[in-house]
Amino acid sequence: MTLGAIGLGYLALGAVIAIAALVAGRARASDLPFLIVLWPIAAPLVIATRPPDHEPLAAE
Amino acid sequence: MSAAVEARGLVLLEQLLRDRGAIRARIAAGRDLAALTRVMVATIAIAMAVVGAALGSYRGGVQIAYAAIKLPLVLLGTAALSAPALTAIGAALGRRARLSADLALVITALAFGALVLVACVPLLMLGRALELPYHRMILATVAIFGLAGVASLRVVVTALAREAAPGCTSAVAGLCIVFALVGGQLAWALRPYLVRPRATDVVFVHEVEGSLFDAIGGALRSAQGIYTRDRAPLPDVDAREVEP
Numbered sequence: 372m373t374l375g376a377i378g379l380g381y382l383a384l385g386a387v388i389a390i391a392a393l394v395a396g397r398a399r400a401s402d403l404p405f406l407i408v409l410w411p412i413a414a415p416l417v418i419a420t421r422p423p424d425h426e427p428l429a430a431e
Numbered sequence: 432m433s434a435a436v437e438a439r440g441l442v443l444l445e446q447l448l449r450d451r452g453a454i455r456a457r458i459a460a461g462r463d464l465a466a467l468t469r470v471m472v473a474t475i476a477i478a479m480a481v482v483g484a485a486l487g488s489y490r491g492g493v494q495i496a497y498a499a500i501k502l503p504l505v506l507l508g509t510a511a512l513s514a515p516a517l518t519a520i521g522a523a524l525g526r527r528a529r530l531s532a533d534l535a536l537v538i539t540a541l542a543f544g545a546l547v548l549v550a551c552v553p554l555l556m557l558g559r560a561l562e563l564p565y566h567r568m569i570l571a572t573v574a575i576f577g578l579a580g581v582a583s584l585r586v587v588v589t590a591l592a593r594e595a596a597p598g599c600t601s602a603v604a605g606l607c608i609v610f611a612l613v614g615g616q617l618a619w620a621l622r623p624y625l626v627r628p629r630a631t632d633v634v635f636v637h638e639v640e641g642s643l644f645d646a647i648g649g650a651l652r653s654a655q656g657i658y659t660r661d662r663a664p665l666p667d668v669d670a671r672e673v674e675p
Contacts, residue, residue: 373639374620374621374636374639402465405465405469405472408507409472409507409510409511410511411511411512411514411515412468412472412510412511412514412534412538413465413468415530415531415534416464416465416468416531416534416535417465419530419531
């Protein structure tokens, strides 16, 4: 297996995770690059720590 | 990027350099770790690109761009693949599992190390200006990266020492081993970074030819005077010189 194939597989998995997180409302569009490129780190941080979008906004 | 986000990122960088206690407290409290990690990832990417460009400038030309692209990939790729080891090994040894905080801590530590490396870039440029021989330049680079590694490790150890939880020391040792193995192999796969100035052709990455451990074995054998090839490869200068 070549380095390029491994890299593409890595990015494809990141894209799947990013789309799933976006559909589930656990990530914003601005999180997508972070999720795709560094999903082993970004997925626990973005998905596990961000509440669903329906949570009411806190007053400033 | 808005001015507010940019200013917050710069505040985090200043904290990383001057007040790491505040960063540690933020990580321990689990406060907005995603934003912190994003800033640290950007710091690593930019800092390592600068360091890569400095290494590439030893040969110059397109190697500057190649090394500037590859070095951030090596560090971020290694971090992505090995940072979860801190949580996994710690949990296996009885430490409370806090994956998000551990990931943020490891990335923060690596960002600090990347900033130490950037601070050492003038030394690399000095070596280039003095036309330091290739092998001495390699040794200087290894020394500088070793210094940055120690600085990064200190950030992790200091943060975990405050936990005083069982399995912390073993978790850090395990992280170091996993990081060294993954980082070594990834860096090996994406070499070269520092290329001899006399090299006529440079490649983005070498062909896959064994692993890092094969290369270490080969280097040890050649250090003992055991060679498996007749001569070291040289650029085809002689052939071009004799051409009419």
